[in-house]
Amino acid sequence: xxPVVLGGGTGSDERDLLTALLAGxxxxxxxxxxxxxxxxxxxxxxxxxxxxxxxxxxQETLLAVVEGxxxxxxxxxxxxxxxxxxxxxxxTRGARQRxxxxxxxxxxxxxxxxxxxxxxxxxxxxxxxxxxxxDPAGVVLNQELGEAVWTAVDQLPARQRQVLVLRDVEGxxxxxxxxxxxxSDANQRILLHRARTRVRAxxxxxxxx
Amino acid sequence: MRLPPRRRHRDELRCRQAVELLTxxxxxxxxxxxxARLEAHLRACDGCRAYLEQIRATISALGRARPAPPDPxxxxxxxxxxxxxxxxxx
Numbered sequence: 001x002x003p004v005v006l007g008g009g010t011g012s013d014e015r016d017l018l019t020a021l022l023a024g025x026x027x028x029x030x031x032x033x034x035x036x037x038x039x040x041x042x043x044x045x046x047x048x049x050x051x052x053x054x055x056x057x058x059q060e061t062l063l064a065v066v067e068g069x070x071x072x073x074x075x076x077x078x079x080x081x082x083x084x085x086x087x088x089x090x091x092t093r094g095a096r097q098r099x100x101x102x103x104x105x106x107x108x109x110x111x112x113x114x115x116x117x118x119x120x121x122x123x124x125x126x127x128x129x130x131x132x133x134x135d136p137a138g139v140v141l142n143q144e145l146g147e148a149v150w151t152a153v154d155q156l157p158a159r160q161r162q163v164l165v166l167r168d169v170e171g172x173x174x175x176x177x178x179x180x181x182x183x184s185d186a187n188q189r190i191l192l193h194r195a196r197t198r199v200r201a202x203x204x205x206x207x208x209x
Numbered sequence: 210m211r212l213p214p215r216r217r218h219r220d221e222l223r224c225r226q227a228v229e230l231l232t233x234x235x236x237x238x239x240x241x242x243x244x245a246r247l248e249a250h251l252r253a254c255d256g257c258r259a260y261l262e263q264i265r266a267t268i269s270a271l272g273r274a275r276p277a278p279p280d281p282x283x284x285x286x287x288x289x290x291x292x293x294x295x296x297x298x299x
Contacts, residue, residue, distance in 0.1 A: 024295035038276030149274040168271035193232035200267040207266045
């Protein structure tokens with residue numbers, strides 16, 4: 001197997017993953033899916049009107065990633081590359097949805113996906129807790145707080161959620177988020193502020209334990 | 210006896226204004242003077258200091274919350290696509 005030679009954007013962890021993915025290693029692909037699916041779904045959901053449309057966008061993106069991997073040059077990180085493909089597809093799909101003239105559009109289903117509440121079932125992304133005895137430092141969230149976090153995230157307006165998930169859950173920098181979502185720094189901060197304010201309010205009963 | 214409302218120095222922040230600045234503060238995006246005003250308010254105000262700690266705790270909780278993998282059907286479909294792709298592309 002040829003070692004993968006990449007540009008400077010890709011770290012060594014990503015390089016190992018990339019090599020494995022190119023070789024058809026299913027565990028590698030499973031890892032990728034498990035790691036990024038939810039964040040990808042939340043980002044897509046900020047551009048399209050329904051969760052099922054967002055799921056389709058994520059699926060198409062993952063397929064495009066698999067097909068495009070041999071041509072990935074590593075100028076950006078793998079993560080950035082994947083999310084850029086996702087955002088492009090989600091935007092296109094979202095724009096197409098808004099232009100649709102089906103009966104449901106005419107009937108007044110005029111939401112543009114931006115502030116829709118999540119569809120039922122989104123709150124299924126629950127983190128399994130780890131008992132304190134195994135995690136005495138409390139690095140991993142306990143079950144209750146973990147569930148409360150995801151419930152709060154699921155209830156956010158879609159655009160606030162995109163920013164919050166990428167910044168505070170996934171740890172992206174403000175520059176990376178602004179770049180991906182074509183936001184000004186100021187707008188990004190407004191969305192982040194609103195999202196954090198809402199999540200704080202919902203987590204309050206759990207934060208002092 | 211009801212005390213008269215405290216006269217506010219014209220530069221002082223009200224709590225409602227202070228909490229609105231907290232994200233910009235944490236991002237390091239406040240201009241120097243605003244930051245100074247906010248920090249003065251935080252020094253004097255237990256409520257807003259607590260609010261800031263709660264925001265920090267919220268951010269911390271979010272950072273430690275790992276998203277669960279997609280539901281098993283979705284996951285299986287995706288892996289099947291991957292498998293098929295690699296089978297046909299040799």
